[in-house]
Amino acid sequence: MSLVVRNARLLDGRLVDLLAEDGRWTRIDESIAADAAREVEADGRLVTPPLVDCHLHLDASLTAGKPRWNESGTLIEGIHVWGELKPSLTEQDVFERAREIVRWSVAQGTLFIRAHADVSGENEAMVRGLLRLRDEVADLCTVQVTAFPQDGIFARDGDEERLENALRLGVDCVGGIPHYEPTAELGLKEVHRVFELAKQYSRRIDVHCDETDDPSSRFLEVMADDTVKFGLGGRVTASHCTAMGSYEPYYSSKLHGFLRRAGINIVVNPYANSLIQGRLDVYPKRRGFAQLKELLAAGVNVSLGNDVIMDPWYLMGRADMVEAASLALHFTYMSGLEEIPEMLRCATERGARTLGVEDEYGIEEGKPADLVVYDAPSALEVLRLHPPRRWVIRRGRVVAETTPARTTLLGEPVTFAPPL
Numbered sequence: 001m002s003l004v005v006r007n008a009r010l011l012d013g014r015l016v017d018l019l020a021e022d023g024r025w026t027r028i029d030e031s032i033a034a035d036a037a038r039e040v041e042a043d044g045r046l047v048t049p050p051l052v053d054c055h056l057h058l059d060a061s062l063t064a065g066k067p068r069w070n071e072s073g074t075l076i077e078g079i080h081v082w083g084e085l086k087p088s089l090t091e092q093d094v095f096e097r098a099r100e101i102v103r104w105s106v107a108q109g110t111l112f113i114r115a116h117a118d119v120s121g122e123n124e125a126m127v128r129g130l131l132r133l134r135d136e137v138a139d140l141c142t143v144q145v146t147a148f149p150q151d152g153i154f155a156r157d158g159d160e161e162r163l164e165n166a167l168r169l170g171v172d173c174v175g176g177i178p179h180y181e182p183t184a185e186l187g188l189k190e191v192h193r194v195f196e197l198a199k200q201y202s203r204r205i206d207v208h209c210d211e212t213d214d215p216s217s218r219f220l221e222v223m224a225d226d227t228v229k230f231g232l233g234g235r236v237t238a239s240h241c242t243a244m245g246s247y248e249p250y251y252s253s254k255l256h257g258f259l260r261r262a263g264i265n266i267v268v269n270p271y272a273n274s275l276i277q278g279r280l281d282v283y284p285k286r287r288g289f290a291q292l293k294e295l296l297a298a299g300v301n302v303s304l305g306n307d308v309i310m311d312p313w314y315l316m317g318r319a320d321m322v323e324a325a326s327l328a329l330h331f332t333y334m335s336g337l338e339e340i341p342e343m344l345r346c347a348t349e350r351g352a353r354t355l356g357v358e359d360e361y362g363i364e365e366g367k368p369a370d371l372v373v374y375d376a377p378s379a380l381e382v383l384r385l386h387p388p389r390r391w392v393i394r395r396g397r398v399v400a401e402t403t404p405a406r407t408t409l410l411g412e413p414v415t416f417a418p419p420l
C-alpha cells in the first residue's frame with residue numbers, strides 16, 4: 001500500500017511531495033514522479049507531524065452532569081462531584097467514553113495522547129479501562145497511561161499501595177500530586193516515592209505539580225533535583241505548574257536553570273487553568289499559568305494538553321489541540337511572529353519529546369508516515385482560524401477527512417482570508 005501527498009507546505013515554508021510505502025515515509029522531495037495507490041493533493045496547505053495531547057483525564061471525559069452538575073465551576077466542587085461518581089464507574093464505561101474522545105482526537109489530527117487514570121480509592125475501573133483502550137486503539141492512536149493519585153498517596157490508607165499496583169498492571173508513567181498532600185512534608189515524601197517507583201519499575205514520570213496559586217508551593221525544584229539524582233533526565237514531566245505564575249523573578253530565573261539542567265518537560269493545560277487559577281483573587285487577578293514563554297527561552301521543553309473535556313471540572317471542550325494551542329498563546333503572550341509557529345511546535349514535536357516518542361515521530365524518511373494536513377497555508381493561519389484538518393494520515397493511510405464548511409454572504413463566498 002502506497003500513498004503520495006503532493007505540494008505539502010512544511011513549517012519552514014518549503015513545498016514538498018511525500019511518498020509513504022508500507023506505513024513509512026520512503027521519499028520526501030521537491031517533486032516525486034512515482035505513482036501511488038492513493039494520492040492526496042495538499043495544494044500548498046500546511047502539514048505537520050501529528051498533534052500530541054500530553055495531558056488528558058480520559059477516565060473522566062464525557063461524565064459532565066453525572067451524578068450532578070458542577071454548579072459553581074470551581075476545582076473543589078469538581079473534585080467532590082468526581083468523588084461521588086467514581087465508585088460507580090465500570091471498566092466498560094471508562095473504555096467507551098475514552099474511545100469516543102480518541103475518535104474526536106484522531107479526527108482532528110491528534111495521534112498521540114498521554115492519559116491519566118485516577119488510582120485513588122478502591123475502584124480499579126479507571127486504570128483497567130484506559131489500559132484496555134491503549135491496547136485496542138494502538139493502530140489508530142498511541143496512548144500512554146499515567147497512574148494518577150487524585151487524592152494523594154498519604155491521606156488515605158491503601159492509596160500508596162494502589163499507586164504501585166497500577167504499575168504492576170502495566171501503566172506507562174507514574175504520577176503524583178504533592179501539593180495536595182495534607183502537609184508540605186508529606187508532599188516532599190510523595191515526590192521521592194514517585195521517583196523510587198519510577199526507577200524500580202523503569203517507567204516515566206508525569207506529576208501534577210504545584211497546580212495552585214500558592215507561590216510557596218515549590219515541589220518543582222524537588223522534582224528537578226530528584227531527576228538529576230535518579231538519572232532520569234528526559235523521562236520526567238511536571239504538569240500544570242501554575243504556581244509558577246506567582247513566583248517572583250529572582251526565584252523564577254533560578255528555577256528555569258534547574259529545570260533546563262535536569263531536562264524536565266513542562267506541560268501547560270490552558271483550559272482548566274484559565275478558569276480555575278486566580279479565582280480566589282480580588283482584582284487584579286493572577287493568570288495562573290506556567291511561564292511558558294520564559295521556559296522556552298531558557299531551553300526547557302514545554303508542550304500542551306487538553307486536560308479536561310466535558311467532565312466535572314470543565315463542561316466544554318472538543319479535543320482540539322489547535323484550540324488548546326491558541327488559548328495558551330493568549331494566556332502566555334506568545335503572539336510574536338516567530339512565537340506563533342513555536343506554539344504549534346508545542347502542540348506537535350515538543351509534545352513528542354515529552355512522551356519520549358521522537359524516534360517514531362516526524363516528517364523524515366524512514367519514520368512512520370503520520371501527517372496532518374490543515375486547511376490553511378501557515379502556522380499563523382492555523383492558530384488564527386482553527387481550520388479543519390483536511391486529511392489525517394496514520395501509518396501511510398488516510399484515517400480522517402474533513403470537508404470544510406462553505407459560507408456565502410448575499411451569494412458571494414466569505415473566506416475569512418485577506419484579499420490577495
Ligand SMILES: [Zn+2]
Nearest residue numbers: 055057208307
Ligand atoms: Zn490534570
